[in-house]
Amino acid sequence: MAYVAVKGGERAITNAHAWLGEVRRGDVAIPELSVAQIREQMSLAVDRVMAEGSCYDPDLAALAIKQARGDLPEAIFLLRAYRTTLPRFGASRPIETADMAVQRRVSAAFKDIPGGQVLGPTFDYTHRLLDFKLAAEGGHEVPPAPVSEDLMPTQLATIAQVFAHEGLLEADPVTDSDKPPYDLTREPMAFPADRDQRLQALARGDEGFLLSLAYSSQRGWGSTHPLCGEIRMGEVCVGFMPDELGFEIELADLPMTECIMLSGFAGSAEQAPQYTRGYGLTFGHNERKAMSMSIVDRALRGRELGEEGQAPCQDEEFVLYHSDVVEASGFVQHLKLPHYVDFQADLQFLRRLRREFFDAQSKAQALHMKEAAE
Amino acid sequence: MTQSYKDEFVENAGAGNAARQAWLSTLAKAPASEVLRLWEDVVAPESQVLRPAETGMVMVRGRTGGAGNPFNLGEMTVTRCAVRLATGETGIGYVAGRDRAHAYVAALADAMLQSSVWRDQVRASLIEPLRKAYDARREAISRKAKATQVEFFTMVRDRKA
Numbered sequence: 379m380a381y382v383a384v385k386g387g388e389r390a391i392t393n394a395h396a397w398l399g400e401v402r403r404g405d406v407a408i409p410e411l412s413v414a415q416i417r418e419q420m421s422l423a424v425d426r427v428m429a430e431g432s433c434y435d436p437d438l439a440a441l442a443i444k445q446a447r448g449d450l451p452e453a454i455f456l457l458r459a460y461r462t463t464l465p466r467f468g469a470s471r472p473i474e475t476a477d478m479a480v481q482r483r484v485s486a487a488f489k490d491i492p493g494g495q496v497l498g499p500t501f502d503y504t505h506r507l508l509d510f511k512l513a514a515e516g517g518h519e520v521p522p523a524p525v526s527e528d529l530m531p532t533q534l535a536t537i538a539q540v541f542a543h544e545g546l547l548e549a550d551p552v553t554d555s556d557k558p559p560y561d562l563t564r565e566p567m568a569f570p571a572d573r574d575q576r577l578q579a580l581a582r583g584d585e586g587f588l589l590s591l592a593y594s595s596q597r598g599w600g601s602t603h604p605l606c607g608e609i610r611m612g613e614v615c616v617g618f619m620p621d622e623l624g625f626e627i628e629l630a631d632l633p634m635t636e637c638i639m640l641s642g643f644a645g646s647a648e649q650a651p652q653y654t655r656g657y658g659l660t661f662g663h664n665e666r667k668a669m670s671m672s673i674v675d676r677a678l679r680g681r682e683l684g685e686e687g688q689a690p691c692q693d694e695e696f697v698l699y700h701s702d703v704v705e706a707s708g709f710v711q712h713l714k715l716p717h718y719v720d721f722q723a724d725l726q727f728l729r730r731l732r733r734e735f736f737d738a739q740s741k742a743q744a745l746h747m748k749e750a751a752e
Numbered sequence: 753m754t755q756s757y758k759d760e761f762v763e764n765a766g767a768g769n770a771a772r773q774a775w776l777s778t779l780a781k782a783p784a785s786e787v788l789r790l791w792e793d794v795v796a797p798e799s800q801v802l803r804p805a806e807t808g809m810v811m812v813r814g815r816t817g818g819a820g821n822p823f824n825l826g827e828m829t830v831t832r833c834a835v836r837l838a839t840g841e842t843g844i845g846y847v848a849g850r851d852r853a854h855a856y857v858a859a860l861a862d863a864m865l866q867s868s869v870w871r872d873q874v875r876a877s878l879i880e881p882l883r884k885a886y887d888a889r890r891e892a893i894s895r896k897a898k899a900t901q902v903e904f905f906t907m908v909r910d911r912k913a
Contacts, residue, residue, distance in 0.1 A: 432827060434826060464829070467809065467846075469812075472822040473813065479893070480897060482897070494901045496901045526895045530898050536818055538817070538819065550816055552815075573823070574822070577816060578824045581823075618846070623776075627776040627846060629846060657817045659818075
């Protein structure tokens with residue numbers, strides 16, 4: 379078989395990209411979107427791109443969304459590709475979400491959580507009816523959100539802190555603060571995976587995939603019996619120590635969403651029964667992702683907690699190998715690239731198989747005729 | 753509500769660096785547009801760029817369960833720059849985001865804030881307004897959040913027996 383050279387097509391590609399540019403712009407009679415408009419008005423899309431792109435930069439994420447025509451996995455890919463061009467200055471001090479400047483904090487488990495139930499800017503309790511006021515040309519005046527005479531407390535106790543004295547909830551002991559956590563941007567996925575590696579993979583993981591896994595768990599495929607201990611959203615201070623300074627500075631207050639999911643009791647002869655917990659954390663405001671992450675995190679702790687699970691959400695290789703949207707999208711979509719050689723080889727093989735099949739068939743027929751004649 | 757500089761930070765910095773740590777944090781967190789607008793009113797002395805503004809990333813670490821062992825959450829873009837005044841003070845700027853002018857101004861401001869000649873001017877025309885704007889923004893958000901706090905009430909049925 380002669381090798382089929384895959385060359386040429388430059389003109390076709392250039393023209394296709396020019397058309398893509400035109401389609402991206404859409405009807406030129408309609409004003410063009412600015413990156414700032416996307417950043418300000420498509421902010422949850424921006425948050426998702428930053429979370430799964432694993433890079434906090436709202437302007438870059440908004441640009442990626444514009445370039446990708448609103449295709450978020452494509453935008454995530456663009457952001458991931460961009461980050462590989464930048465040097466790494468170092469790692470932050472681990473953040474303290476307990477010190478978050480809270481905009482929203484609800485606990486579904488504990489009505490009287492100190493600091494109260496704070497709804498923040500939420501879609502919850504809306505009627506999900508299309509609001510045609512938003513379709514009005516020229517926009518409409520947004521009434522300012524009411525403000526309280528009082529301020530939020532500077533620190534809201536977490537559900538873990540509230541019940542710490544009773545030991546009802548498992549603690550988060552800091553056992554290894556010197557060991558640098560596993561870094562998937564530097565090391566390949568490896569198994570068995572520790573919790574730091576799993577949490578990084580889940581934080582970068584595809585929201586849809588994690589949502590479906592969490593849903594499957596809730597419906598009985600590896601249930602963790604989750605109860606939402608706490609969801610909080612707000613700005614968290616990121617501290618960093620530049621080498622040349624020798625002391626830490628506060629770099630930014632990044633918006634983040636955190637979820638602590640309470641799950642089935644665990645106890646042993648030595649250990650009194652207590653709630654175990656699953657953890658979710660994302661850049662930006664992304665509750666669906668943070669909640670899904672916390673359920674899947676808990677499901678993946680089976681080995682540590684002596685649970686023998688066979689469900690998909692409990693299988694760390696299945697979950698972690700398939701959670702990355704850039705990898706998944708790349709592998710599925712590479713199938714549309716030229717596979718001419720594979721196909722030609724397949725064809726040859728298939729033709730031979732068919733020839734052999736028909737030869738065998740005609741031989742059998744001949745034999746049958748001969749037997750019948752005799 | 754005021755900007756919180758955590759005790760731990762201050763301890764790490766040592767007494768001598770606490771003030772510098774505070775202004776560097778203010779400069780790092782402020783929006784680039786605000787820094788550059790205020791900087792227009794500042795008269796800056798001669799200086800030399802030691803390291804031109806460069807954009808890179810810092811890996812942001814979370815804690816398992818919220819308070820446990822660290823894990824890598826994701827990166828953020830950061831831009832840094834280093835300058836030296838003719839009088840010898842070295843300024844270091846580290847700012848969130850990718851704005852090179854922001855990092856350069858932060859470095860120059862840091863150098864000037866270390867000099868008794870320039871300190872008061874930079875404090876008054878840059879650091880104080882930035883800090884006020886920061887506090888005002890945080891306070892506005894805090895008041896809006898507080899306004900969405902649920903006030904539960906219990907229905908008491910007053911049934912005559």
